[in-house]
Amino acid sequence: MTGRQIMTADEIRRATIRISHEIVEKQAGTAGLALVGIQRRGVPLAHRIAEAIAEHEGVTLPVGALDITFYRDDLSLVAQQPLVKGTDLPFDLNGATVVLVDDVLYTGRTIRAAMDALVDFGRPQAIRLAVLIDRGHRELPIRADHVGKNVPTSREEIVRVHLAETDGDDSVDIERVVGAVAEPVAR
Amino acid sequence: MSLAVPDGTGIDLQAGVPPAAAAAPARWSHRHLLDLDVVSWPEIELVMQTTDAMREVLARPIAKVPALRGTGVTILFYEASTRTRVSFEVAAKNLSADVVNIAASSSSVTKGESLVDTIRTVEALGADMIVMRHATSGAPYLAAEHFGGSILNGGDGWHAHPSQALLDLYTIREHLPGGPDLHGRKVVILGDILHSRVARSNIWSLTAAGADLWLCGPSTLLRGFDRWAPAMAGVPGHGRFTVTSDVNAAVRDADVIMALRIQRERMSGGLLPSLREYAARFGLTLDRLALARPEALVMHPGPMNEGVEIAPEVAVHPRSVITDQVTNGVAVRMALLYLLAGAAGRAREATGG
Numbered sequence: 001m002t003g004r005q006i007m008t009a010d011e012i013r014r015a016t017i018r019i020s021h022e023i024v025e026k027q028a029g030t031a032g033l034a035l036v037g038i039q040r041r042g043v044p045l046a047h048r049i050a051e052a053i054a055e056h057e058g059v060t061l062p063v064g065a066l067d068i069t070f071y072r073d074d075l076s077l078v079a080q081q082p083l084v085k086g087t088d089l090p091f092d093l094n095g096a097t098v099v100l101v102d103d104v105l106y107t108g109r110t111i112r113a114a115m116d117a118l119v120d121f122g123r124p125q126a127i128r129l130a131v132l133i134d135r136g137h138r139e140l141p142i143r144a145d146h147v148g149k150n151v152p153t154s155r156e157e158i159v160r161v162h163l164a165e166t167d168g169d170d171s172v173d174i175e176r177v178v179g180a181v182a183e184p185v186a187r
Numbered sequence: 188m189s190l191a192v193p194d195g196t197g198i199d200l201q202a203g204v205p206p207a208a209a210a211a212p213a214r215w216s217h218r219h220l221l222d223l224d225v226v227s228w229p230e231i232e233l234v235m236q237t238t239d240a241m242r243e244v245l246a247r248p249i250a251k252v253p254a255l256r257g258t259g260v261t262i263l264f265y266e267a268s269t270r271t272r273v274s275f276e277v278a279a280k281n282l283s284a285d286v287v288n289i290a291a292s293s294s295s296v297t298k299g300e301s302l303v304d305t306i307r308t309v310e311a312l313g314a315d316m317i318v319m320r321h322a323t324s325g326a327p328y329l330a331a332e333h334f335g336g337s338i339l340n341g342g343d344g345w346h347a348h349p350s351q352a353l354l355d356l357y358t359i360r361e362h363l364p365g366g367p368d369l370h371g372r373k374v375v376i377l378g379d380i381l382h383s384r385v386a387r388s389n390i391w392s393l394t395a396a397g398a399d400l401w402l403c404g405p406s407t408l409l410r411g412f413d414r415w416a417p418a419m420a421g422v423p424g425h426g427r428f429t430v431t432s433d434v435n436a437a438v439r440d441a442d443v444i445m446a447l448r449i450q451r452e453r454m455s456g457g458l459l460p461s462l463r464e465y466a467a468r469f470g471l472t473l474d475r476l477a478l479a480r481p482e483a484l485v486m487h488p489g490p491m492n493e494g495v496e497i498a499p500e501v502a503v504h505p506r507s508v509i510t511d512q513v514t515n516g517v518a519v520r521m522a523l524l525y526l527l528a529g530a531a532g533r534a535r536e537a538t539g540g
Contacts, residue, residue, distance in 0.1 A: 039289035
């Protein structure tokens with residue numbers, strides 16, 4: 001594998017702060033807003049965005065965590081059965097504007113599953129999407145409202161997001177898979 | 188591994204543990220669940236962990252997820268059952284599987300259809316998984332040879348009841364004061380061991396968990412176990428267990444006491460002088476419970492003969508977790524159905540079927 005860095009820790013921090021401003025701007029305030037991180041790296045990102053909003057708006061938004069394992073459409077296709085990491089939505093979704101937060105937007109299937117999962121918990125007024133990286137190659141009609149960085153990639157590449165909370169440091173790298181590391185996409 | 192694997196979803200699959208704690212993630216590799224003798228301790232822990240997630244699902248306003256959508260689950264019971272059958276059915280429905288119930292008493296079995304024929308018929312009708320109970324030990328093993336999907340043993344004869352043993356383990360770990368680690372904790376299974384598939388499956392999981400396991404009952408209902416106990420020393424990952432007919436020695440300082448049903452329908456040949464004598468000598472009474480540790484758990488796989496193997500006041504004692512066993516049964520069975528469906532799907536992919 002050969003890797004190159006596409007975002008530094010500072011760039012991740014600035015992108016997170018910009019997204020936090022965009023979210024509030026789009027909502028024209030913070031009323032009714034809630035952040036929901038998708039397991040696993042969406043969760044620390046959601047908390048970072050919430051902290052940034054608390055800093056510049058003085059309002060602490062509710063933050064939840066969503067595990068979409070049971071909503072995946074490819075249970076049989078994954079070589080390693082995904083470990084279930086838990087869902088925790090400690091607030092009422094009904095009528096809220098929920099901003100889903102994830103690290104990488106790729107095919108869109110994760111987000112499709114996340115929206116299915118969310119509506120099982122209630123009826124949000126609106127669902128929006130914030131991602132750190134949009135790497136293209138959508139397979140579903142899904143688009144992010146807030147993007148940290150658009151990164152053109154090929155399907156042979158892997159985008160690695162590292163966050164201090166989960167990986168010890170902040171950075172985003174892109175790697176080209178050499179050989180048959182990646183599983184064939186079976187659809 | 189902490190990368191967004193291009194598996195068509197962009198979800199990172201193996202980032203469940205921080206890098207520092209990254210042990211080799213357990214993986215469920217069995218297409219069938221027939222007994223726990225072939226299930227490793229990391230796999231048992233994976234079931235426990237998946238059960239935690241299922242409990243969270245059960246606590247939701249809509250306790251249903253689409254994980255097994257389109258999967259046909261047939262529940263084929265050749266023996267009477269309430270809790271096992273219903274909890275498997277509820278578990279499968281909570282995962283959005285399509286559930287078919289067959290009671291042997293109202294099926295073509297009464298016209299002389301063989302087990303293998305029935306299995307083939309059920310497969311032809313679209314079953315991906317069969318949850319099966321049979322009065323003959325080993326019947327699910329025969330079924331597994333003739334079925335392209337997964338067999339879950341819901342109890343076969345005297346032999347095995349793996350989902351019960353796993354829900355027992357989950358319930359012990361949840362309620363045991365001092366944490367879920369069973370190493371060195373004294374667990375007593377008391378009663379009709381001879382006819383008990385629950386005891387036999389529990390032996391595998393509890394010795395794998397490191398418990399100080401005791402089997403106690405009249406010597407007529409312990410036949411053969413005295414030879415099994417030392418043999419366990421040769422099984423990697425399992426500890427020995429103790430076999431005794433001395434109730435007081437078994438119960439003294441116990442952390443968990445699991446009473447088993449006296450299976451009247453299987454009693455013949457003078458195994459027991461009388462139920463009254465059994466109750467007097469081996470029944471779990473308040474007096475005997477007082478010998479155990481003050482925070483000891485009382486368990487029973489049900490259905491209970493109150494006043495025989497367990498006194499009514501012990502069954503409803505504050506330390507009784509008998510109803511928790513039933514509640515946890517649904518979550519454990521959801522975890523098993525989910526893990527088996529994943530393993531079966533991967534097997535199909537691998538063979539291109």
